[in-house]
Amino acid sequence: MRQIDLTGKRAVVVGGATGIGRASAYALAQAGANVVTLSRRSRAASFDGPSEVAARITHRALDISRREDVVRTFSQLATGGLDIVVLSAAVIEPASAVDADDALWRRHMDVNVDGTFTCVRESIRHMLAAGTAGKVVVIGSISGLVGNPGFAAYCASKGLWVNLTRQLALDCAPRGINVNSVLPGFTMTDLADIYDDETKATIAAAVPAKVWAAPEQIADAVLFLASPLADYVHGVSLPVDGGYVAAGPI
Template sequence: MIHIDLRGKRAAVVGGTSGIGRATAVRLAEAGAEVVTLSRRAAAPEVQASPEVCARISHKQLDIVDSSQTAEVFAEIAAGGGLDITVHSAGVLAPGQMHDTDDELWHWHMRTNVDGVFYAVRESLRHMSSAGTGGKIVIIGSVSGQVGNAGFAAYCASKGLLINLTRQLALDYASDGINVNSVLPGFTDTEMTDIYSPDVKSLLADTIPAKKWARAEQIADAALFLSSPLADYIHGVNLPVDGGYVAGRPA
């Protein structure tokens, strides 16, 4: 059995206090990494894990759309023992066809889902490149960046940008030993997707070949893999974890 061992590694999980980010922080800590969760929330995430695992998770408050604050926080993390892994899981989701999308809704998605990724990943790359020891960056995107999601124009546009950003960063930093990849979740049960009613969730499940929504832990498993030495030769991959959703529709 292959065992992922991240002892001696330090990880930052942006958006690590809820949903996929929280599950990823736990997975990384279970593998032995020292994890710092980052989010607007002042309190550390409440996690269901052993005391040993919980002790490996600390927290820093961060407004991810604040460029200067992001630079300061990542500098603190790097100065405290280095930075080997960054997982960016923060994001927002709201409905709206294009004709119903006002400037505020559009820019809200772009600030959080695009600018927030840019700031955190840029700082991570700066510290990893300066250290010269490589690293792993995993961006949590969405299959809605690969295929359309009716009624979510701004969200789909923001997530589509991250797919090509992942490829570009892989080209630019692979020679530095830095792996940049993304995970593209399909429909996943988190606090964010509580905007869907139970009836709509059931209807959407029928469009998934696996006939069910993902759990946050299943997305976190993919993020853990891409953060590990098992992914040392994987660069620029946008990995759907979606129950077969982008493969096609069940007849």
């Protein structure tokens, strides 16, 4: 059986200080990759486990809504080479389409759409310039496939990535770059704090697996798509949701 070995690979995880991004950074480092995490936080995330794994993870502060900073940062990172880029930064705030004001809508678009796209575009440009194969994995959401009442801006921003992942794959597959998305279901990160305990229990009951995901379970899918095991996988948006989407309307 083939094992995932990313020794010597150079990975960047945007939004890598918390939640799914943090778990993904650690999973990549466990597989041997050297990982740079990027987030608005100036301090690096703390990692439990073997010190040699944590030593392969470094951190830089970056606000991806600032286009010039993104371009400059990826140019600097690309000098050492880019093999894997994971996009996990996100904004989520509750508001229906009727209640969402311009500022809330703009915050979602600045990070979830424009900022993430700039990171993806710059990553691919540098991979192409270097003439190397690469893996780009966008963390979307099942909210890009199904509605989530009261989260209009978030659903809109995540829905864009389902189709854009396909288009990017068409552009990049002939050049040896894999672009795919992971669509997490309800996952126990700090973003889950927008729900109270009763709502969390109600949601869990609606998931066929009857539990929320742990960030590490989403990171397992990221690790697969970032690895040579997924060399022939292009343009896929993979739900990792305990069967929520498969169950249909609940």
